[in-house]
Amino acid sequence: MMKEHPPHAKTIEVRQSPGKSFLFALPMMLLTLMMMSGGKIPADPQRLFVFTVTYLFFNLLFFLMIHTGKTDRYRATAFITYAILFIVSFISHMFEARGSMSLSQEKILLCEVPFCHLVIPMTLIPAAFTKTIIFPGTITGGYASIASMFTIWIGASLSLGRGWCSWGCFFGGLDDAFSRILKKPVFRNINPRWTYLPWAVLLAVVLSAAAFLSPTYCTWLCPFKTVTEFEAVTSFKILVQTILFASLFIALVIVLPLLTKRRTQCSLFCPFGAMQGLTNRINAFDVRIDPDRCINCKRCVTACPTLSVTEESVRAGCPLISCMKCGTCMDVCPSGAVAFHVRGTPVAGNRNIKRMLFLYAAFLFLAIFSGGTIQDGLSRIIRLITTGSMI
Amino acid sequence: MKGFFLGLSSGAVCAAYCAPVLVPYLLGEGRSVLQNFLALLQFLLGRLLGYLSFAVFAWGIHTSLPQDIAHRNLLIGAAYVFLSGLLIFYSFFKAGRACPSAGGQEIDHRLRNSRPSLFLLSMGLATGLNFCPPFLLAVATAAEQASLLQSVLFFLTFFLGTSVFLIPAPFLGLLRGFSPLHVIGKMAAGLIGAYYLFIGATMLAGGFYR
Numbered sequence: 001m002m003k004e005h006p007p008h009a010k011t012i013e014v015r016q017s018p019g020k021s022f023l024f025a026l027p028m029m030l031l032t033l034m035m036m037s038g039g040k041i042p043a044d045p046q047r048l049f050v051f052t053v054t055y056l057f058f059n060l061l062f063f064l065m066i067h068t069g070k071t072d073r074y075r076a077t078a079f080i081t082y083a084i085l086f087i088v089s090f091i092s093h094m095f096e097a098r099g100s101m102s103l104s105q106e107k108i109l110l111c112e113v114p115f116c117h118l119v120i121p122m123t124l125i126p127a128a129f130t131k132t133i134i135f136p137g138t139i140t141g142g143y144a145s146i147a148s149m150f151t152i153w154i155g156a157s158l159s160l161g162r163g164w165c166s167w168g169c170f171f172g173g174l175d176d177a178f179s180r181i182l183k184k185p186v187f188r189n190i191n192p193r194w195t196y197l198p199w200a201v202l203l204a205v206v207l208s209a210a211a212f213l214s215p216t217y218c219t220w221l222c223p224f225k226t227v228t229e230f231e232a233v234t235s236f237k238i239l240v241q242t243i244l245f246a247s248l249f250i251a252l253v254i255v256l257p258l259l260t261k262r263r264t265q266c267s268l269f270c271p272f273g274a275m276q277g278l279t280n281r282i283n284a285f286d287v288r289i290d291p292d293r294c295i296n297c298k299r300c301v302t303a304c305p306t307l308s309v310t311e312e313s314v315r316a317g318c319p320l321i322s323c324m325k326c327g328t329c330m331d332v333c334p335s336g337a338v339a340f341h342v343r344g345t346p347v348a349g350n351r352n353i354k355r356m357l358f359l360y361a362a363f364l365f366l367a368i369f370s371g372g373t374i375q376d377g378l379s380r381i382i383r384l385i386t387t388g389s390m391i
Numbered sequence: 392m393k394g395f396f397l398g399l400s401s402g403a404v405c406a407a408y409c410a411p412v413l414v415p416y417l418l419g420e421g422r423s424v425l426q427n428f429l430a431l432l433q434f435l436l437g438r439l440l441g442y443l444s445f446a447v448f449a450w451g452i453h454t455s456l457p458q459d460i461a462h463r464n465l466l467i468g469a470a471y472v473f474l475s476g477l478l479i480f481y482s483f484f485k486a487g488r489a490c491p492s493a494g495g496q497e498i499d500h501r502l503r504n505s506r507p508s509l510f511l512l513s514m515g516l517a518t519g520l521n522f523c524p525p526f527l528l529a530v531a532t533a534a535e536q537a538s539l540l541q542s543v544l545f546f547l548t549f550f551l552g553t554s555v556f557l558i559p560a561p562f563l564g565l566l567r568g569f570s571p572l573h574v575i576g577k578m579a580a581g582l583i584g585a586y587y588l589f590i591g592a593t594m595l596a597g598g599f600y601r
Binding site for chain 1: 403407408410411414415418571574575576577578579581582583586589593
């Protein structure tokens with residue numbers, strides 16, 4: 001049964017006046033200026049233009065986040081932009097380095113494959129037993145080395161937990177984007193059993209990777225190979241793999257998010273995301289539902305793009321372990337019951353301070369991690385417009 | 392002792408080959424540690440049968456089979472297809488789905504009441520016929536033995552050495568209170584089954600898989 005709105009319960013609580021919002025955003029402006037420029041403002045006019053656009057883009061979004069009290073819509077704008085420009089930048093790099101998106105056996109044998117965070121679960125167990133990373137990439141140096149990705153991942157996991165999947169993952173913005181196109185979902189009911197599938201995929205790929213000493217998820221299942229790089233089709237086996245990952249991309253990243261308005265790849269398939277859920281237990285921030293404010297309207301249950309808020313979890317006062325801290329639930333909550341929370345503090349304490357603490361950690365990570373890629377992607381687009389080629 | 396030490400030194404690889412079959416099953420069943428130990432014994436018995444049958448084979452043919460790639464692919468391919476059939480079947484029939492047709496229901500009922508020991512025994516047997524690197528080493532060494540008895544003894548001790556590494560598996564029973572793991576185990580069995588089916592089918596088809 002739905003309760004009445006409590007007198008002071010509204011999202012306006014976290015809204016700020018323009019002046020206050022500017023003051024709150026000022027440290028972010030300075031930090032992003034320092035981190036994105038590396039202490040040196042570009043002298044080249046085109047690079048300066050791209051840098052300025054990226055810098056203003058991020059800081060405007062952060063300002064709006066504070067001013068309006070809404071999290072998800074501005075996060076998603078940055079996150080989706082990042083995913084699209086990552087693809088532009090990555091594909092351009094591949095064409096520059098190899099002349100195509102396909103990966104030859106030679107490049108694999110020379111260990112010149114860029115490492116991505118999705119491989120991490122498969123590499124951990126064999127690395128523990130054999131002291132060998134089963135991935136044809138470079139440990140340090142080169143483009144996207146294994147050590148750099150591990151370092152970023154450990155830092156992000158400690159500070160954001162599974163928030164990585166909504167604030168850091170350069171693929172997540174794709175199904176996030178497709179899940180926002182339709183106003184209403186075509187398919188509403190998804191059997192909650194499917195939320196266990198990422199764990200099953202994780203178990204299957206970890207065990208098979210350890211058995212065959214091969215990154216099985218990358219080789220067979222990763223849908224994002226469709227928009228990044230893939231092995232050149234030289235055998236029947238690679239042909240089957242190509243059909244499989246391209247079909248998964250179409251189904252999980254385009255069609256199902258479109259029809260269900262959920263991030264299906266991230267919440268119903270990604271094994272890295274499943275493992276990342278465990279890190280939700282070891283970082284400072286989580287999402288809590290205040291039972292005194294909750295009016296049981298179930299809007300958070302309907303809106304959660306990752307199926308992490310259920311009726312049981314609302315009763316329990318916190319979302320499931322799979323929560324990606326995207327902020328959708330708190331944006332739709334009419335009573336302000338859902339909020340970011342710092343572990344060890346009372347749920348009913350000052351919500352605004354907790355929100356600001358989380359946003360500073362998450363948004364700064366997103367801005368720094370994606371800043372370079374976004375600038376590169378924009379430069380490529382400008383080059384395409386002015387010269388007709390992205391490389 | 393040579394066989395035992397060979398098994399002991401390369402058992403981690405054998406455990407890695409058996410884990411994709413054994414771990415999803417044990418998680419999916421959600422039994423106690425003690426029941427899991429019994430299940431492991433049944434699985435190991437099947438694996439022993441596989442090993443011993445190979446001991447006879449290896450002694451009889453003096454390593455000609457492992458060197459003949461076409462025959463080797465046929466045997467491993469068949470073992471993979473058989474194993475995938477068992478895993479996919481386990482994933483579906485234990486998941487509580489009922490076939491709508493009357494005949495289907497009868498089959499479903501029969502399968503549900505079939506002896507689980509036979510199921511585990513078959514999975515162990517199919518895993519025992521895998522040509523993992525330590526197993527190939529054992530085949531080569533067994534083929535040099537002078538008598539059939541020596542060859543069998545060699546494989547028996549090799550089996551004992553490798554089995555040590557599977558002893559931790561039953562302790563997955565400590566997680567049985569966490570019910571989602573039962574579903575996850577069954578789903579993972581189906582996924583691994585599909586993967587094995589492709590490997591096996593391409594091996595049987597001949598030379599496509601590399």
